[in-house]
Amino acid sequence: MCKDLVVIGLCGLFFLSGCTLMQMNRDSDARESRIPIKQQQLFSQDQQNQALMAQQKQLESQRSQIQGKENELNRTLESSSQRTAQMKAVTQQQKRKQQEIEARIRKIKAEKEALQAQPDTDAKRQKLEALQNEADQLFALPLGKGSVK
Secondary structure (H helix, E strand, C coil): CHHHHHHHHHHHHHHHHHHHHHHHHHHHHHHHHHHHHHHHHHHHHHHHHHHHHHHHHHHHHHHHHHHHHHHHHHHHHHHHHHHHHHECCCCHHHHHHHHHHHHHHHHHHHHHHHHHCCCCCHHHHHHHHHHHHHHHHHHHCCCCCCCEC
């Protein structure tokens, strides 16, 4: 009887260890089947990361261009303001023209200040270019005879 219990116990032990091995084998197979999925996810994330890095470089370049446009506009406006301040208006027509130029300079400065709060976009860059063109036109206006000190 004792031998029968030992045999039954050993059979049970072999059975349990066989079940454990089968479960471990299934777990291993399941893990191995997830490897290609995880590799694809990693590949997708790498591609997304590269796309984001390229977009970041593009945005940094765009921001640099916009800052350059803002600096150029500031220099032109400052030059126009200084030139206008140096004008000595002799006639009433020259005084009106000087006041007109000063008003346009203030308008351009106000629009530029309003743009600084906006995000750096192509639209902002285009608006800065338009303001720069307008400021260049102001700077190119003839002063007239005897209108500079």
